[in-house]
Amino acid sequence: MIPFVDLKAQYLSIKDEIDSAVLQLLASTQFVLGNEVKSLEEEFANYCNADYGIAVNTGTSALHLALLAVGIGAGDEVITVPFTFVATTAAICYTGATPVFVDIDPVSYTIDINQIEKAITDHTKAILPVHLYGQPADMEPILEIARRYGLTVIEDAAQAHGAEYKGQRVGSIGDIGCFSFYPGKNLGAYGEGGMAVTNNPEYARTMQMLRDWGQERRYHHVLKGYNYRMDGIQGAILRVKLRYIEAWTEARRAYAANYDQLLAESSLTLPRVMPYSRHVYHVYAVRVPSQQRDALQQSLQEQEIQTGIHYPIPVHLQPAYADLGYKLGDFPHSEAASREVLSLPMYAELTTQAQTQVAKAVITSL
Ligand SMILES: *Cc1c(COP(=O)(O)O)cnc(C)c1O
Numbered sequence: 001m002i003p004f005v006d007l008k009a010q011y012l013s014i015k016d017e018i019d020s021a022v023l024q025l026l027a028s029t030q031f032v033l034g035n036e037v038k039s040l041e042e043e044f045a046n047y048c049n050a051d052y053g054i055a056v057n058t059g060t061s062a063l064h065l066a067l068l069a070v071g072i073g074a075g076d077e078v079i080t081v082p083f084t085f086v087a088t089t090a091a092i093c094y095t096g097a098t099p100v101f102v103d104i105d106p107v108s109y110t111i112d113i114n115q116i117e118k119a120i121t122d123h124t125k126a127i128l129p130v131h132l133y134g135q136p137a138d139m140e141p142i143l144e145i146a147r148r149y150g151l152t153v154i155e156d157a158a159q160a161h162g163a164e165y166k167g168q169r170v171g172s173i174g175d176i177g178c179f180s181f182y183p184g185k186n187l188g189a190y191g192e193g194g195m196a197v198t199n200n201p202e203y204a205r206t207m208q209m210l211r212d213w214g215q216e217r218r219y220h221h222v223l224k225g226y227n228y229r230m231d232g233i234q235g236a237i238l239r240v241k242l243r244y245i246e247a248w249t250e251a252r253r254a255y256a257a258n259y260d261q262l263l264a265e266s267s268l269t270l271p272r273v274m275p276y277s278r279h280v281y282h283v284y285a286v287r288v289p290s291q292q293r294d295a296l297q298q299s300l301q302e303q304e305i306q307t308g309i310h311y312p313i314p315v316h317l318q319p320a321y322a323d324l325g326y327k328l329g330d331f332p333h334s335e336a337a338s339r340e341v342l343s344l345p346m347y348a349e350l351t352t353q354a355q356t357q358v359a360k361a362v363i364t365s366l
Contacts (some may be wrong), residue, residue: 006347021240025232044238045197050172050196057194057230063091063158065206070175103332104337127152158182158283160186186245188264227325255350255352265363287346296342303365316334344362
C-alpha cells in the first residue's frame with residue numbers, strides 16, 4: 001500500500017532524537033508553554049525571517065488571534081478565498097466579522113488579485129490570502145492594494161512552511177503569518193499545534209496575552225483572552241523536527257519534479273509553479289476532467305494507492321456557511337477546481353520507486 005502521507009516512516013527516521021526530547025520534557029514537567037515552546041518560538045520565527053513567534057494550540061487559533069490582534073471584530077469584513085480548508089473562514093467568523101469571498105486564480109489556486117478590489121467596501125479591514133498547497137499567493141499586488149485601502153494582510157501559511165515569495169519566506173510578508181503544526185502538515189507536531197509570526201511588537205504582545213487568558217502577568221487580565229497555549233511536549237518535538245524541515249522540503253520538491261516528468265505525457269494538468277515562488281508541495285494536486293476524477297481515485301484505491309481531494313466542496317457551498325448568502329456559480333474557478341483536483345501521495349519519505357508505481361497506475365487508469 002502507498003499511503004497519502006506516512007507519519008510513521010518519518011517518526012522512525014528521527015526516533016532516537018524525538019524519544020529523548022520527549023523524555024527530557026517529561027522530566028522537566030513544563031507541560032504547558034515553558035522553555036521548549038519559547039525556544040521553538042525563537043527558532044521558528046527565525047526560520048520565517050520574522051521577529052516574533054507566538055506558539056498556540058492550533059493553526060486555527062493562530063488565525064483567530066491574528067485577526068483579533070489587528071483589531072478585527074463584529075461589523076468588519078475580511079476578504080479571503082472559498083477554495084481553502086474551512087478553518088480560514090471559521091477563524092474570521094469567530095471574531096464576529098464577515099468573510100467576503102474572492103475567487104481563486106485557476107492556475108495558482110491562490111486568490112485572484114484582479115478580483116480583490118471590487119470586493120472592498122467601507123467595512124473591509126483585512127485581506128487573508130491562503131498559500132494553498134504550499135505555493136504563496138501573489139503577495140506584492142495584495143500588499144499594494146492593502147496599502148492603498150488601509151487594510152491589514154494576514155497570511156494563512158498553514159500549508160506553506162518555508163515557502164518563498166520572490167525570495168522572502170512566507171509568514172513575514174504580510175502583517176502576521178499563521179502556521180499549523182497539525183501532524184500531516186509540512187512541519188507536524190505529535191498532536192495539535194500552531195504559530196503566528198510577525199515583525200510588529202504590538203501585535204506580538206497582544207497575541208501573547210490573548211493566547212493565555214489575556215494576562216499581562218499572572219492573574220492580571222487586561223484583555224478577554226483564551227486558553228490557546230501550546231503544550232510543552234509539542235514544543236520539544238517541533239524543535240527536533242524543525243532541524244529537518246529544509247531537507248524534507250527539498251525531498252518534496254524533488255519528488256514533485258519527478259512527478260512532473262513521469263506525468264508529462266498524460267492528459268492531466270500538473271501543478272504550475274508561479275515564477276515568483278518557492279513551492280513547498282504540502283500537496284501535489286493534479287487536475288483531472290471532472291467526469292473522470294472520482295473514477296481515477298477509485299481505480300488508484302483499488303491498486304492500494306491513497307489519494308486526497310483538497311477540497312471537494314468550496315466553503316461558500318458548505319451548509320454551515322449558507323448564511324453568508326452565496327450560491328452555486330458565484331466562484332466558478334473554485335467550483336471547477338473542487339470537481340477536478342486530485343492530490344497524489346507526497347511526503348519526504350516517498351521513494352522514487354513508489355512514485356513510479358503511482359505514475360504508472362495513474363496513466364493506465366485514465
Ligand atoms: C490546516 C489548515 C488550517 C488550520 O490549522 P489547524 O492546526 O488544523 O487548526 C488553516 N488553514 C489552512 C489552509 C489549513 O490547511
